[in-house]
Amino acid sequence: MNKNVVVIGAGVAGMEAAGRLAIAGFAVSLIEKQESQGGHLNNWHQLFPDRRDGKEVSEYLRKLTQNDRIKLHTGTSIEKINHVKNIYAVTTSSGEVLNADAVVVATGFDLFKSSRKEEYGYGIYDNVITSADLEGMFQSGKIIMHDGRAPEKIGIVHCVGSRDEKVGNLYCSKLCCVTAVKQAIELREYLPASKVFCFYMDMRMGGSMYEELYREAQEKYGISFIRGKVSEASEAINNKIKIKVEDTLVGRPLKMELDLLVLMAGMEMSEGGKRIAAVAGLKTGENRFFAVADQHYGSNNSNLKGIFLAGTCVAPMNITETISHARAAVSEVIDYLNSTEKQRNG
Amino acid sequence: MDKFGFTISKGRQIDYDLNDRFIAEYIFEHEPSFRLCIECGGCSSTCSTGQFTLFSLRELHILIKRGENDKARQNIRKCMLCGKCMLVCPRGVNTRNVVLLARQAFQKENEHAV
Amino acid sequence: MKIDGKRAIWSEYQKDIEEDHYFYVRSCIRQNFFPGSEVAFLRIMRDVLKKDVYEHPCHTTCSGIGYHGDVVPVDTAMTVVARQFALMTEAGYKNYVPSCITSFGLYTEILETWHHFPEVEERVRKHLRNATGREFNIPGNLAHASDIIYKFRKEIAAKAKYTLVNKETGEPLKVVDHIGCHYSKMFPSKGVGGAEYPYVLAGMIEEWGGEVIDYPERRHCCGFGFRQYLVQANRGYSVACSREKFESMKPFKPDMILTNCPGCPMFLDRWQYVINEMEGTTYGQNGEGIPVFTYEELAGLVLGFDPWDLGLQMHQINVEPLLDKIGIEYSPEKKFSLNTDPAVSKVKHFAKAVY
Numbered sequence: 001m002n003k004n005v006v007v008i009g010a011g012v013a014g015m016e017a018a019g020r021l022a023i024a025g026f027a028v029s030l031i032e033k034q035e036s037q038g039g040h041l042n043n044w045h046q047l048f049p050d051r052r053d054g055k056e057v058s059e060y061l062r063k064l065t066q067n068d069r070i071k072l073h074t075g076t077s078i079e080k081i082n083h084v085k086n087i088y089a090v091t092t093s094s095g096e097v098l099n100a101d102a103v104v105v106a107t108g109f110d111l112f113k114s115s116r117k118e119e120y121g122y123g124i125y126d127n128v129i130t131s132a133d134l135e136g137m138f139q140s141g142k143i144i145m146h147d148g149r150a151p152e153k154i155g156i157v158h159c160v161g162s163r164d165e166k167v168g169n170l171y172c173s174k175l176c177c178v179t180a181v182k183q184a185i186e187l188r189e190y191l192p193a194s195k196v197f198c199f200y201m202d203m204r205m206g207g208s209m210y211e212e213l214y215r216e217a218q219e220k221y222g223i224s225f226i227r228g229k230v231s232e233a234s235e236a237i238n239n240k241i242k243i244k245v246e247d248t249l250v251g252r253p254l255k256m257e258l259d260l261l262v263l264m265a266g267m268e269m270s271e272g273g274k275r276i277a278a279v280a281g282l283k284t285g286e287n288r289f290f291a292v293a294d295q296h297y298g299s300n301n302s303n304l305k306g307i308f309l310a311g312t313c314v315a316p317m318n319i320t321e322t323i324s325h326a327r328a329a330v331s332e333v334i335d336y337l338n339s340t341e342k343q344r345n346g
Numbered sequence: 347m348d349k350f351g352f353t354i355s356k357g358r359q360i361d362y363d364l365n366d367r368f369i370a371e372y373i374f375e376h377e378p379s380f381r382l383c384i385e386c387g388g389c390s391s392t393c394s395t396g397q398f399t400l401f402s403l404r405e406l407h408i409l410i411k412r413g414e415n416d417k418a419r420q421n422i423r424k425c426m427l428c429g430k431c432m433l434v435c436p437r438g439v440n441t442r443n444v445v446l447l448a449r450q451a452f453q454k455e456n457e458h459a460v
Numbered sequence: 461m462k463i464d465g466k467r468a469i470w471s472e473y474q475k476d477i478e479e480d481h482y483f484y485v486r487s488c489i490r491q492n493f494f495p496g497s498e499v500a501f502l503r504i505m506r507d508v509l510k511k512d513v514y515e516h517p518c519h520t521t522c523s524g525i526g527y528h529g530d531v532v533p534v535d536t537a538m539t540v541v542a543r544q545f546a547l548m549t550e551a552g553y554k555n556y557v558p559s560c561i562t563s564f565g566l567y568t569e570i571l572e573t574w575h576h577f578p579e580v581e582e583r584v585r586k587h588l589r590n591a592t593g594r595e596f597n598i599p600g601n602l603a604h605a606s607d608i609i610y611k612f613r614k615e616i617a618a619k620a621k622y623t624l625v626n627k628e629t630g631e632p633l634k635v636v637d638h639i640g641c642h643y644s645k646m647f648p649s650k651g652v653g654g655a656e657y658p659y660v661l662a663g664m665i666e667e668w669g670g671e672v673i674d675y676p677e678r679r680h681c682c683g684f685g686f687r688q689y690l691v692q693a694n695r696g697y698s699v700a701c702s703r704e705k706f707e708s709m710k711p712f713k714p715d716m717i718l719t720n721c722p723g724c725p726m727f728l729d730r731w732q733y734v735i736n737e738m739e740g741t742t743y744g745q746n747g748e749g750i751p752v753f754t755y756e757e758l759a760g761l762v763l764g765f766d767p768w769d770l771g772l773q774m775h776q777i778n779v780e781p782l783l784d785k786i787g788i789e790y791s792p793e794k795k796f797s798l799n800t801d802p803a804v805s806k807v808k809h810f811a812k813a814v815y
Contacts, residue, residue: 115465118656123465203384215437218381222374224411227385234676235461237711242676247360249385250408254360351692354738355700 003337006031006090006100008078008276011039012061012319013311014106016326017333019064021104024334028070029090029098033077033272037065039108045138047319048175048182049209057319077272081280081307086340088306101340102306102333105282105290106326107273109312112161112169112266119232120157120263127151127241128233128261130160131179134187143190147239150191151259155243156180157230158200162266171287173266174316177204180264181217188221197224197256199245207318226254233261267316280307290314300329306340308332365413372451373410373444380444382437383407389431389441395424403431403441410448422448461674466657473644473654477611478601482513483553485544487560488521490754493726496771498559500756501605508619508763509612513557516547522558524566524642528686538580539587541570546594554600557608561721564604565642568650571602602650604643606720606755610652610660613667621764624670626715627787632671633715636750637661638705638728640721641681655679661718664755668762677708683731684723702731706743706750713745716782717752728752729776749777761788768794 003026007018010032018030036042038061044054065072073092080091081103090098114122114130122128126146129137137143145151158180162173177200184196203225205211217223228245236242240257247254269288277284283303285291290309293301300308310329311322373380383404390402401424409418422445431441482505486498505511523540526532548556558564574581588594609616624633639658644651653659656679662672683701688694705728709717719725732749735741744750752775753761760770761783767790772779783790 115468118469118654121465123468124462124657126461215382219378222381225384232679234678235674236676247408247412250360250405250412250414252358252360254362254412256362349737350695350734352694352696352699354703354735355696357700357704 003027003101003341004029004099005102005104005333006088006098007104007106008090009039009106009108009272009311009313010034010037010065010072010074011106011108011311012041012057012322013108013313013326013329014039014104015061015065016323017104017106017310017330018070019061019067020327020330021333022065022067022069024330026069026333026337028067029100030065030070030072031076031078031090031092032072032074035075037062037072037074040111041319043132043135043139045135046182046186048178049207049213051182051185078276078279081276083304083306086306086344101337102308103280104308104310104326104329104333105273105276105280105302105313106310106329107270107276107313109267109273109316110270112167112173112268114160114263114265116167117160117164117263120160120230120261121233121235121241122263125233125235125241125261126239127235127259128263130263130265131176131183132265134183134262138183138186138190141190143187145239145259150194152191152194153256153258154184154187154191154194154196154260154262155230155241155256155258156184156196156198156262156264158198158264159229160263160265161268163201169266169268169287171316172204174204174206175318176264176266178207178210178213178318180262181205181210181214181223183262184223185213185217185221188223195224196221197226197258199226199228199230199243201227201229208320228254267312270313273313280304282307287315300325300332306336308336360412360414362412366415367411367413368455369415369418369448369451370410370413372454373447376447377440377443379437379439380407382439384437386436388434388436389439392430392434394428394430395426399424401425403445406448407444415452418448419452422452469657470653470659473649473652473659475603475607475650475652476601477603477607478555480511481553482511482555482557482608483548483551483599484513484515484557484605485519485522485559485563486515487558487563487722488525489726490559490722493722493774494754494757494771495774496760496769497754497756500760500765500770501559501609503765504609504616504756504759504763509615514551514553516551518547519544522560522563522566524560524562525686527566528562528642529690530687535584535587537566538570538573538584539591541567542584542588542596543592543594545596545599546588546592548599549595549597554597556599556602557605558602559605559722561604561640562642562723564602565640565646567599567602568647571598572647574598604660604720606643606660607652609755609759610663613664616664616759616763617667617669620668620762622762622786622788624665624668624762624786626785628785632669633782633785634673634712635665635670636673636675636678636709636712636714636717637665638678638682638717638719638721638724640719640724643720661720661755664758665718668758673709673712673714675709675712675714677705680705680708682719682721682724682727684721684727689723689727698727699731699734702727703735706732706735706741709750710743714750715785717750718755718758719752720755725752725754733776744777744781746781748781751775751777751779751782753779761786764788766790766794768797 077093082089088100228248230245241261283291292299310326390404395401429442523537527537644655648655683698688698729752
């Protein structure tokens, strides 16, 4: 079957979808606005729950997309998507018009901008960083405070930008709890003398082997978990971060000084995704992610025939789920193209 | 002070940095399963003592971990060491030993502590 | 601390403040607590900045103190406020400027309520009509008096006689800014700089040569809290709140505290004395307290007004060490003598003429 498919976004979902579509025999244009493919995965050092190197998964995806049927357009964004009969004309920022029989949108997520939680002082206090910043530190192998010294007492704030009406995100980003646990363990490994505290609202360890990792964090790494939402952080004269939190399980406020505060930034619909929604006429849902046709059996289907959704552009997902979701999208694309082919042959 | 008709209220914050956690450290050392508590409250709900007096083993665990030792000391003698809490704990914490070790640690601190 | 991060937030929380023609309403309690402040505001606005500021003799309490003290029901508060708006309307003004932070908070709250629930506004209009026969327009612009001084901070700096610099060391004075809770905690978008990093006072301090101290308990309430203070048995809680702040700011060695609320300077000033009596603690340098100022007092000082015309003799914590640090001239003998400054008596005469 001589069909063209445009895949928008070359992160985990887009790469998986492109690779599988190519294997199925389609010509794929894989479009990525960044200069290289890989998405957020490029910035992640180790993956939960098994702590494997993120590069291994990147390598798998890179190999999968090394296929003659895939044409990768990096540094390219989408200007327009026009629908004429069964063809989508996708105009890119380089002026090229790609005619696609089907489109897979895999625009992924943006990390919540932690500076929006003004009370935590990200971008203001020297020793407040995000989970993404910490991954960068793990990659460089240097876990340091602003003054270059190693932190000894580290706090991790869960749910930054998630489950928070104040920033307009009612949903749970689902992966921050396990990321916090993984990062806490890594911190203890890098800095064996350090003490690590996780401040959580609920521990949502609902993935395969997550709870086990949590248990290990307590048992083997002595990480302390304190139930309560950090209400504010401030900078003391010694440059330490002072936090206020309620220890909700004793019902008393608690204060503590920390060397480093790490904010577990949640996941939001990407700005790129919002733009695609606008130019293509795709519907978004209450949480601003793309609206799926059916939560149970149509989570790859959009409101437009021929445009399919894959990965975290519909909801927060881990890598396992993202890859499965992308494969499911490919299966939807194949069914759709078979049916349009049949109609045409009539 | 009489002069003003009021005194300066004491804070009720747990001042983590000021507190001494030697009781917790002692228990961690001798009963590592103490770390595993997830504050579910199973122990407290099954506790015979907790049905009739203000005693919560769950709360006691946190107080010790935060170094709120005076509060823990006041409460810990209420435990009758029946061990029912151990049967229910989903994390396998040796809760009975935690109480015993806490008493020991208090004892070490002061002959007549508990 | 990264100042650029703060500047980014400050730039997000800017509000419209009108240029001229203000309908100014005084606070119930400031004239007793800091009697020179409101007079100083009028002097700065009229004599220094040549602005038109109107005061209405029939203005009453906004009832916010009773509302927050749990003795005035909200409908009563709204009707009282509606009457103030009627006075403004009758006088031909649109820009409403309260001196009090709690008034500002109450006005903001009421305007927001009416915006979202027009039927409530209609009800209040009926109340006011029944009670007084008056009608009113919603103010075109609502700004706290500290917003106005903030707006003209550069003009004030241009005419300044003194800067907030230690004349001995040449170092900027370290100034703690304390914002009244009702300024922006209820409606962050209505305050310059928002609620987490308010800029309204910080902007004045920066412009007049001082250095802003950001200390951990900067957001903590001064402890006034109406109910807490009004009942004697609760005052221990009130003073404990102030103490929390002093303990937190002490390591930064602040030279002074700047405030924009009626209650805050009162309590931050007086409680230092009480804490010293009870515990023997002082928080300033050389065993002194930390002097506390209102923004009008500070603007007045910077402009070279006589400290005693500004009412600084009414402070619990002596201001002289700070005046000496800046190099402000003053006469120690005149501290408690009656005022004869023609500029001040002019304001008095003006007030008389309106009545």
